Amino acid sequence: MAAARNGQGDRRPTMTDVAAAAGVSVALVSIIMRGAPGASDETRERVRRVADELGYVPDRRAQKLRQSRSRLIGVAFELQQPFHGDLVERLYPAAAAQGYDIALSSVAPTRNEQAAIGDLIRERCEAAVLLGSRMLAPDLATLAKRMPTQVVARPSGTELVGSVRTDDTAGIEAAVDHLIDLGHRRILHIDGGDAPGSAERAAGFAARMRHHGHASEARVVAGGPTESDGVRAITNTLDTSEASRPTGIVAFNDRCAIGVLDVLLRRGIHSPEDISVIGYDDSRLSRLAHINLTTVAQDADKIATEVIAQATRQIAGEAPTEIILTPQLTPRATTGRAPVE
Amino acid sequence: MAAARNGQGDRRPTMTDVAAAAGVSVALVSIIMRGAPGASDETRERVRRVADELGYVPDRRAQKLRQSRSRLIGVAFELQQPFHGDLVERLYPAAAAQGYDIALSSVAPTRNEQAAIGDLIRERCEAAVLLGSRMLAPDLATLAKRMPTQVVARPSGTELVGSVRTDDTAGIEAAVDHLIDLGHRRILHIDGGDAPGSAERAAGFAARMRHHGHASEARVVAGGPTESDGVRAITNTLDTSEASRPTGIVAFNDRCAIGVLDVLLRRGIHSPEDISVIGYDDSRLSRLAHINLTTVAQDADKIATEVIAQATRQIAGEAPTEIILTPQLTPRATTGRAPVE
DNA sequence: GTGAAAGCGCTAACAA
DNA sequence: TTGTTAGCGCTTTCAC
Numbered sequence: 001m002a003a004a005r006n007g008q009g010d011r012r013p014t015m016t017d018v019a020a021a022a023g024v025s026v027a028l029v030s031i032i033m034r035g036a037p038g039a040s041d042e043t044r045e046r047v048r049r050v051a052d053e054l055g056y057v058p059d060r061r062a063q064k065l066r067q068s069r070s071r072l073i074g075v076a077f078e079l080q081q082p083f084h085g086d087l088v089e090r091l092y093p094a095a096a097a098q099g100y101d102i103a104l105s106s107v108a109p110t111r112n113e114q115a116a117i118g119d120l121i122r123e124r125c126e127a128a129v130l131l132g133s134r135m136l137a138p139d140l141a142t143l144a145k146r147m148p149t150q151v152v153a154r155p156s157g158t159e160l161v162g163s164v165r166t167d168d169t170a171g172i173e174a175a176v177d178h179l180i181d182l183g184h185r186r187i188l189h190i191d192g193g194d195a196p197g198s199a200e201r202a203a204g205f206a207a208r209m210r211h212h213g214h215a216s217e218a219r220v221v222a223g224g225p226t227e228s229d230g231v232r233a234i235t236n237t238l239d240t241s242e243a244s245r246p247t248g249i250v251a252f253n254d255r256c257a258i259g260v261l262d263v264l265l266r267r268g269i270h271s272p273e274d275i276s277v278i279g280y281d282d283s284r285l286s287r288l289a290h291i292n293l294t295t296v297a298q299d300a301d302k303i304a305t306e307v308i309a310q311a312t313r314q315i316a317g318e319a320p321t322e323i324i325l326t327p328q329l330t331p332r333a334t335t336g337r338a339p340v341e
Numbered sequence: 342m343a344a345a346r347n348g349q350g351d352r353r354p355t356m357t358d359v360a361a362a363a364g365v366s367v368a369l370v371s372i373i374m375r376g377a378p379g380a381s382d383e384t385r386e387r388v389r390r391v392a393d394e395l396g397y398v399p400d401r402r403a404q405k406l407r408q409s410r411s412r413l414i415g416v417a418f419e420l421q422q423p424f425h426g427d428l429v430e431r432l433y434p435a436a437a438a439q440g441y442d443i444a445l446s447s448v449a450p451t452r453n454e455q456a457a458i459g460d461l462i463r464e465r466c467e468a469a470v471l472l473g474s475r476m477l478a479p480d481l482a483t484l485a486k487r488m489p490t491q492v493v494a495r496p497s498g499t500e501l502v503g504s505v506r507t508d509d510t511a512g513i514e515a516a517v518d519h520l521i522d523l524g525h526r527r528i529l530h531i532d533g534g535d536a537p538g539s540a541e542r543a544a545g546f547a548a549r550m551r552h553h554g555h556a557s558e559a560r561v562v563a564g565g566p567t568e569s570d571g572v573r574a575i576t577n578t579l580d581t582s583e584a585s586r587p588t589g590i591v592a593f594n595d596r597c598a599i600g601v602l603d604v605l606l607r608r609g610i611h612s613p614e615d616i617s618v619i620g621y622d623d624s625r626l627s628r629l630a631h632i633n634l635t636t637v638a639q640d641a642d643k644i645a646t647e648v649i650a651q652a653t654r655q656i657a658g659e660a661p662t663e664i665i666l667t668p669q670l671t672p673r674a675t676t677g678r679a680p681v682e
Numbered sequence: 683g684t685g686a687a688a689g690c691g692c693t694a695a696c697a698a
Numbered sequence: 699t700t701g702t703t704a705g706c707g708c709t710t711t712c713a714c
Contacts, residue, residue: 012465012487014691025701030693040699055487060463061402061411062691065706070402079426080625088420089449101460104445108430119442122401124353146353146396231631262631265606284421290572290603355707366685371709381683403707407690 013054022050033058060101064124073311074103074125076116076133082283083300084131087152090304091129098312100126121146127311132196137161148314152307153298154196155322162320164306168197169204171296171327175250175278176208178294178329183338184248184276185214190223190233190260192252201280205250223252230259238267247275247338254279254286254295261291261334272336282330292333299325354395363391374399401442405465414652415444415466417457417474423624424641425472428493431645432470439653441467462487468652473537478502489655493648494639495537496663503661505647509538510545512637512668516591516619517549519635519670524679525589525617526555531564531574531601533593542621546591564593571600579608588616588679595620595627595636602632602675613677623671633674640666 015033019026024047031038032047039047064070073095077084088104095102103123105116113135120128127148133140137157143149150162172189179187189205192198202220209218223233230251238245251257257279264271271277279286282297306323314320356374360367365388372379373388380388405411414436418425429445436443444464446457454476461469468489474481478498484490491503513530520528530546533539543561550559564574571592579586592598598620605612612618620627623638647664655661 016691026692027694027702028700031700034693036693038699043699057459057462059406059465059691060460061406061465062706063693065400065402065406065708066691066693068706079429080423082421085420085447085449088447089451092452104447106426106429106445108426110430111433118398119401121398124400124402226629227632228630259631262606265603268609288567289569290600291568357707367708368686368710369684372684375709377709379683384683400707403690404709405690406692407707407709409690 012059013056014059015056018047018051018054018056021054022047070124070126071100072103072123072125073100073127073129073308074105074117074120074123075129075131076105076107076113076120077131079106079108081132082285083153083281083298086284086300087131087304087307090300091308094304094308098308100308100312117143126315129307129311134196144320148311148320150307150310150314150320152303156320160320162310162314162322164303164310164323164325165197166298166303166325166327168200169207171280171298171329172201172204172250173208174327174329175280175296176205176212178278178331178335179248179250179276179338180212180214182248182276182335185338186217186244186246187214187219187248187250188237188246189218189220189250190230190252190256191220192256193222193224193229195225195252198252201252219246223256225253225255227255227259227262230256231263232259234260234263238263238269245275248335249275249277251277251279254281254283254293257293257295257334258285258291261293271334274339276335276338278329278335286332294332294335295330297328297330299328353400354397355400356397359388359392359395359397362395363388411465411467412441413444413464413466414441414468414470414649415446415458415461415464416470416472417446417448417454417461418472420447420449422473423626424494424622424639427624427641428472428645428648431641432649435645435649439649441649441653458484467656470648470652475537485661489652489661491648491651491655491661493644497661501661503651503655503663505644505651505664505666506538507639507644507666507668509541510548512621512639512670513542513545513591514549515668515670516621516637517546517553519619519672519676520589520591520617520679521553521555523589523617523676526679527558527585527587528555528560528589528591529578529587530559530561530591531571531593531597532561533597534563534565534570536566536593539593542593560587564597566594566596568596568600568603571597572604573600575601575604579604579610586616589676590616590618592618592620595622595624595634598634598636598675599626599632602634612675615680617676617679619670619676627673635673635676636671638669638671640669 015026015029019029032044077088092102103125105119107113107116130151132153133151140161141158144160153165156163191202209215221233223229251260257277260277279293279295282295286293286295356367356370360370373385418429433443444466446460448454448457471492473494474492481502482499485501494506497504532543550556562574564570592601598618601618620634620636623636627634627636
């Protein structure tokens with residue numbers, strides 16, 4: 001058959017086709033499709049109509065190739081991280097407001113960051129945004145020599161690479177203060193293992209407990225960023241410290257906190273009556289009605305806006321900076337007054 | 342300053358730069374970069390070295406523009422669906438094996454499917470793969486006139502659009518059989534509300550219970566695809582049928598099942614001792630150690646392979662087909678023998 | 683084995 | 699207001 005591809009014809013219409021059909025030059029069609037000034041309203045309307053009839057849609061690759069700039073911001077994100085989803089979603093409108101498009105490149109167990117970044121380079125993105133990158137500072141610096149680069153939700157470790165993140169210390173402090181306010185004293189922090197931000201949060205926790213004069217009642221145990229890590233940490237803790245178990249827990253993040261809650265439930269320990277639990281991220285998970293987790297919220301909207309703003313600045317040649325936002329404690333149902341002893 | 346962008350120079354090196362630096366023609370560089378035959382090993386090595394020194398990376402837009410075909414398969418996926426992440430991850434290698442690249446376009450609450458698909462068209466993808474699309478059959482048919490289209494995990498409703506999915510009826514039947522084998526009789530199905538596949542699964546459930554002669558002990562209640570839906574459904578059920586509560590539950594999907602488990606936990610009802618629960622999808626969630634949910638598994642690897650295979654066929658002009666894979670019951674920790682009454 | 687030249691679909695000067 | 703022209707960075711004949 002002549003018309004392959006579901007009879008859609010052998011190829012998509014191009015600007016040349018539209019120009020021919022409308023009896024004008026391609027340049028004029030270009031002007032009209034871009035909404036640029038320099039065409040009569042009458043022609044404009046006619047060409048638009050012809051284009052629609054033909055089902056013409058501009059070829060973005062050709063557009064971007066021709067314009068010396070791609071006006072593309074590349075985003076590497078992890079497919080399995082709900083918070084990355086929250087961020088990506090907000091990057092689109094933020095970028096559009098500055099006249100940029102977003103190119104997505106995913107990171108997954110079978111697809112490493114290098115592969116994802118390679119795609120962004122081949123697409124000639126003008127800047128790279130790495131969500132929760134696991135790259136080391138020297139590698140980031142190398143990448144930064146190729147293209148303006150930022151990391152999100154972690155420090156970059158090099159002044160060549162920008163960073164937008166929330167103040168981990170402040171976030172953990174807010175969590176500690178909240179529990180102290182509620183009368184808790186024996187407070188446990190389950191750290192993030194080798195996840196980015198873990199060290200800062202653990203240090204912040206210890207410092208704040210000291211500040212309140214309860215250093216001796218503070219404990220930090222090894223955890224990690226997933227539910228399983230939370231499960232492991234709390235199980236260990238409960239099994240080994242029956243006598244003096246904590247009344248308040250600050251988990252590394254929401255997923256970790258959810259693991260903790262799950263174990264508590266299974267053991268018949270009620271939250272918040274027996275133990276208060278605080279997460280970190282304000283991910284969609286934490287907001288689910290049945291979880292309703294008190295958490296330290298990172299404002300995805302604000303982060304996205306700052307990321308795009310910094311990207312355009314870096315593209316314009318400004319030096320990258322470290323932008324630190326203040327997280328917000330969001331009390332929900334998993335924290336309450338400390339039980340009377 | 343002359344060198345904007347972190348001193349990386351004003352522009353990225355092009356093939357012309359490499360050719361000049363190596364003292365050969367661009368055509369030869371092209372041959373070498375693509376690994377095409379027609380260059381001496383010696384030149385090959387020298388040009389490669391020069392390219393590396395310059396940090397040359399081919400411009401994919403220019404490549405794809407020049408080649409009449411984009412060799413791009415566009416994928417529209419939902420950012421917040423873990424199973425979509427599983428699929429996307431597997432589409433990369435499957436596509437690469439056929440010489441295609443993947444272009445990602447995300448769907449989210451603030452970014453609808455039309456927007457996502459528009460991007461795929463502008464990128465001149467040769468085929469569109471829509472994960473869990475919510476588009477109606479007529480709209481899908483319209484899209485199919487533009488480009489070869491497939492939907493995944495649902496029927497397309499039009500023969501113009503391909504579909505790769507698992508047999509919902511068979512999956513639910515396997516779940517029912519499993520419970521029946523374990524001695525369960527009073528079995529509840531929490532359906533998926535208006536989610537794709539919900540009707541098929543509910544019908545399959547009823548039919549299979551009838552087949553086993555336990556139609557009278559089968560119940561179907563309204564649910565949905567999220568944890569909250571599961572919470573709502575089971576709460577209702579427990580509150581209204583204290584006397585004859587089910588011993589087995591088949592939830593619409595894993596997330597729904599997890600909501601159910603959460604409520605059971607909170608009420609001190611043990612699973613599987615008191616109530617067995619089965620999910621659907623075998624998402625990462627279900628495999629978490631502390632959840633360890635019995636579920637009906639959809640083989641993401643196989644789905645991805647079939648999707649790419651069908652995409653290449655459709656691109657070659659073949660008519661789309663409906664590919665139905667058989668799901669696999671995966672027994673884990675949330676199902677066990679029915680309690681003795 | 684290598685190079686010259688044309689052109690993919692578009693935009694942007696510049697002319698008319 | 700409209701058309702002409704010259705590329706963007708690459709691949710692909712077709713000569714040499």
